[in-house]
Amino acid sequence: MTRETTRRGFVTGLVGAGAAGAASATAAAQQTGTDGGGTATGGGTATGDGGGTATGDGTADGGGGTAGGGTAAGDGTAAGGGGGQPDFGDWFEDVGNYTGEVVDLRDDSDPEVQVGTEANGGAFGFGPPAVHVENGATLTWTWTGEGCPHNVVEQEEVFDSGEPGCEGVGPFEYTFEEDGIYRYVCDPHEQLGMKGAVVVGTDYPTVDTGGGGDGPGIPQVPDAARTLGVATGVAMAATLGLTYLFIKYGGDYGEFEEA
Template sequence: MNRREFVRTAGGVAGGTAALSASGAAAAQEGGNESGGGGGGGTPDFGGFLDGVGNFDGSVTDATGQDSATVEVGVQANGGAYGFGPPAIHVDNGATVQWEWTGEGGGHNVVSDGDGPLDSDTYSESGVHYEQTFEEDGIYPYVCEPHQSLGMKGAVVVGTDYATAGGDGEGSVETLAPEEAGVPIQPHFVGIATGLAIIVSLIFTFFTLKYGESPHTSGGND
């Protein structure tokens, strides 16, 4: 192999490595825009359902990482013992929520607002009378039917795929690290490409100074 072929080969390797690094970066960026998993991200969008609920201040109680969580039924809110406490709670997919009646405010129940899995009987005595295990991500709004008009409402946020305020309503977005997106860590490729580029530049300089010509000058030995 003559010097011109050697330089051409080295330059091709450097260019190919740089292109691979760029494609890896693009793949990581594309992978990082996938929606789904891992801890959720963003404020749940309740669509105004909890507006006017006396004990809802916009915050959601975080009960993720727990197998079960408890919501009290008949806490002080909305002018009496007509609230769920907390009114909004976030649990993992597969977690169980238990509703514990305080025994205050008369008879209460827990019923999904619209379609949904929640449908308890009405109880007035204290104790845990109802529970539900959630196995699908989303937001589950519910009411106490006897006191719905007073603002006795609540919501359970489940998992990571749920509508977020200011989002597109399709769930939270997680940014993945390059290795999690299935591509190599790019700094390795960038370093290799940079090193090869420096070597090629040195070769050009060496041949130019020693032979008085650029390796790409026509007329050299093939």
């Protein structure tokens, strides 16, 4: 047996040992990803084989989501926080002049909504139907004199302009003192889709987009997969490095004659 044969056998054994080490590291990583992870329960408690328990109420309170006549968020919505698309639910489903836009009047010193704009088959609309104002702002509804009689009645009766009327009615004003979403109608023409909404301040229910944006969120790699990848990479790098060193700088193992 020659020196080259001996070295080749040694390297072969080394590579085999490295492969076994990589397999062991992979199995250990998989075990780590399963044994220590535990089970997350609905109450916010995580339990695992490690014996440690993390407890919590599992509830995020966005500030109540209710402002006077405001609306609390239901399924598929994020309560409070603001800054996102307001959650109107199906409020504007039958409103002909609602395009999905919420007109921002927060920088307007005299925010105003027209009563009796062209919509829903006649002068049966609020214009614009959805607006956003600051907390403390006074919003004015002004009658156009078309499609009468009209009035402005908040869904929870937070504000009410009174009996329906025409040119002699209004303008009607209301000062908002609590954040939230306020939905209102014209009583005589509600069935035609004469509806509106006012978003106030920053603490109001928003649509849950699942990623904080219009598209899907950034994919997350599970901890077990990361551990598995790191362990496998380290084992392979160690094996290749040792192989290179022994091939290039391996010592003299002597020469043996074949039997």
